[in-house]
Amino acid sequence: MTGENGIFRNTEMNNNQRGGFEMRIKDMYGLLCVVALLFCLCANPSANAAPAKEDVLKVENNWVNAFNNMDLKLMSSLYWHSIKTQLYSPNVFSDASSSFPAVLSNGWESIEAVFKEYCKQPKGTFTWSLRDTQVTMLTDKVAQVIGYHELVKKPADGSESSSVSLRFTHLVQKIEGKWLLVHSHETKLQPARQPMGSPGGELPGGAAGPAGAAGPAATSAPAGVAGPNSPAEAGTDRKMNQ
Amino acid sequence: MKSHATLLFSLVLVLCVSAAPSVMAASAEEEVLQVEKNWCKAFKNVDMELMSSLYWNSPKTTEYTPNESYDGWEAIETNIKKYFGLGKGVFDWTYFDTQVVMLTDNVAIISGYHNLFEKPPGGNPYALILRFTLVVQKIDGKWLIMHNNETRVETGPGREAPTPAS
Numbered sequence: 585m586t587g588e589n590g591i592f593r594n595t596e597m598n599n600n601q602r603g604g605f606e607m608r609i610k611d612m613y614g615l616l617c618v619v620a621l622l623f624c625l626c627a628n629p630s631a632n633a634a635p636a637k638e639d640v641l642k643v644e645n646n647w648v649n650a651f652n653n654m655d656l657k658l659m660s661s662l663y664w665h666s667i668k669t670q671l672y673s674p675n676v677f678s679d680a681s682s683s684f685p686a687v688l689s690n691g692w693e694s695i696e697a698v699f700k701e702y703c704k705q706p707k708g709t710f711t712w713s714l715r716d717t718q719v720t721m722l723t724d725k726v727a728q729v730i731g732y733h734e735l736v737k738k739p740a741d742g743s744e745s746s747s748v749s750l751r752f753t754h755l756v757q758k759i760e761g762k763w764l765l766v767h768s769h770e771t772k773l774q775p776a777r778q779p780m781g782s783p784g785g786e787l788p789g790g791a792a793g794p795a796g797a798a799g800p801a802a803t804s805a806p807a808g809v810a811g812p813n814s815p816a817e818a819g820t821d822r823k824m825n826q
Numbered sequence: 827m828k829s830h831a832t833l834l835f836s837l838v839l840v841l842c843v844s845a846a847p848s849v850m851a852a853s854a855e856e857e858v859l860q861v862e863k864n865w866c867k868a869f870k871n872v873d874m875e876l877m878s879s880l881y882w883n884s885p886k887t888t889e890y891t892p893n894e895s896y897d898g899w900e901a902i903e904t905n906i907k908k909y910f911g912l913g914k915g916v917f918d919w920t921y922f923d924t925q926v927v928m929l930t931d932n933v934a935i936i937s938g939y940h941n942l943f944e945k946p947p948g949g950n951p952y953a954l955i956l957r958f959t960l961v962v963q964k965i966d967g968k969w970l971i972m973h974n975n976e977t978r979v980e981t982g983p984g985r986e987a988p989t990p991a992s
Contacts (some may be wrong), residue, residue, distance in 0.1 A: 634981040666926050670937060672957055674977065688957075720972070722963055726933045730888060751890055751960050753975040757929055767927070767935050771890065771977040805873055815989060 637719045640727040643756050643763050644717060648733070651712045653704040660696065664757065664764040667691040671698065674750075674772040695768075706740040715749075725758040733770070749773040845957045858934045858972050859963050863969070866919040866940075868941070868963045878903065882963070882970040892978040918943045921958075936960040940976065955979040 588720035643662055650659035663669055681686040689695045702710075717731035733750040830974045861880055868877035881887055885898040889905075909917070924938030940956040961973040 619830070666955065670925075670927075670935075672937070672959070672977070681943070718888075722933050722961070722972065723930060726929050730890070730973065730975075751895070751975075753961070754971060755929065755935055766929065767937070767959065769937070769957070769975050769977070771892070771975065822967055 616720075619650060636724065636727070639763050640719050640721075640729060642717075642758055643765060644714065644729050644731075644754065647754075647765070648712045648714055650699075651702070651710065654705075654707055656696075656703060659699050660786045662765050663692050664759060665692040665767040665769060667767075669695060669766055671695045671770075673698070673768070673770045675821060704774045707736060709740060711738070727756050729754040729756060729764070789817065831901060840845060849945040853929070854928055854934070858926050858928070858936060858969055861925065862921055862924060862936050862938075865960075866921055868918060869909075869919045872914045874903075874907065874910060880971055882972050887971065888973045890973075892976060901948070913947075915944060915946060916975055918945075930990065932964040934962050936962060938944055939979070 596771055600790055604796075646658060649655065650662065667690065669690075669692050671687070671694075673687060673689075687694075687698055689698050713734045715732040719728060719732075720728045722728055728761045730753050731751075733752055734747065735750060736745060736747045738745045747773075751773055753769040754765055756763050757766045758764075839881075862875060864880055867873070869959060881899055881902060885900075887899045887904045889896040891905075894905070897906055920941045920943075922939050924936060924943060927935045929935065935984040937957075939961045940958050942954045942956060943951065944953075945951045955978075957977040957979050959973075959975045960971055962969050963972050964970075981986065
């Protein structure tokens with residue numbers, strides 16, 4: 585009996601040892617799972633950064649598509665429909681016949697009205713494309729997109745084509761799971777640059793020098809300022825031969 | 827009596843907590859606007875130290891001036907130093923129609939107009955209006971400029987140009 589008991593005890597001990605060993609394996613497995621989970625959680629932001637950038641870039645590409653196809657529905661889906669949304673856009677073609685003026689649009693409704701005006705042009709008149717686009721993720725829900733819009737105008741009457749470069753700052757924000765434009769600022773680039781200090785030359789800090797492209801008259805006494813719904817931004821268009 | 831006091835205290839507490847976000851938002855907007863105020867001040871006083879403290883000193887910081895683009899704080903700093911080299915009292919920057927939009931607690935947009943007046947020694951004074959967008963972010967508890975876009979505004983018929991700050 586003793587022997588049996590001893591064997592029994594040994595068996596019991598072995599069972600306990602086996603149980604302990606299994607528990608250790610289980611613990612190890614559990615620990616491994618936790619480590620793997622932590623690793624996944626830590627790696628997640630960087631793993632998400634690339635797709636987020638792509639999503640943001642998609643907004644920019646769609647913005648260009650909406651302009652090229654005069655697609656109001658698409659354009660509407662890209663903007664935050666809020667009174668806080670802002671668009672500052674210069675008069676891209678400074679000729680008097682230009683039918684879409686430069687504006688400071690405050691709120692989606694105002695932006696929509698500008699786009700509707702643009703859509704009155706015959707389709708194919710304007711071709712927009714992107715250049716040197718940079719996406720900066722400021723947070724996981726706010727991104728900044730900067731770069732250039734190249735715009736070519738082919739008038740429907742077959743007259744000379746012209747092109748202009750626009751430099752833009754777009755702010756996009758993920759609102760209710762969707763990346764939306766909350767701020768747009770477009771700058772029409774001057775075709776030629778002169779060194780600092782020369783008439784029309786660049787000055788550091790954001791200004792153009794005295795007697796710049798706007799001319800001495802503008803520098804001596806500005807008659808006004810492009811406020812809401814008024815033409816803005818000086819410039820000469822590059823002319824292209826068809 | 828005690829329970830009434832507790833109830834009243836709870837109500838006041840709830841009211842305070844409810845009111846807190848808007849109070850904080852106003853304060854954050856003021857903090858953000860201070861960046862713009864200091865930017866103009868730094869230019870006016872040719873204060874490179876102040877200017878440097880306003881920008882995120884990073885290669886990722888970008889600035890668009892009417893005809894140039896600057897990538898990184900070093901390029902921006904070099905450009906500003908050239909400007910400051912022209913001396914104190916030559917340039918006067920003021921701002922108007924400024925709007926602050928808080929995108930998150932840590933990211934904001936400041937937009938508006940800059941009014942630049944220059945009095946070059948021996949030359950004719952001139953003025954320029956610039957439209958600007960400043961993107962600012964709170965990093966390590968401080969609001970810093972991440973991006974600046976300045977666009978020269980064509981003058982023309984419209985409202986009168988604002989009077990420069992004396």
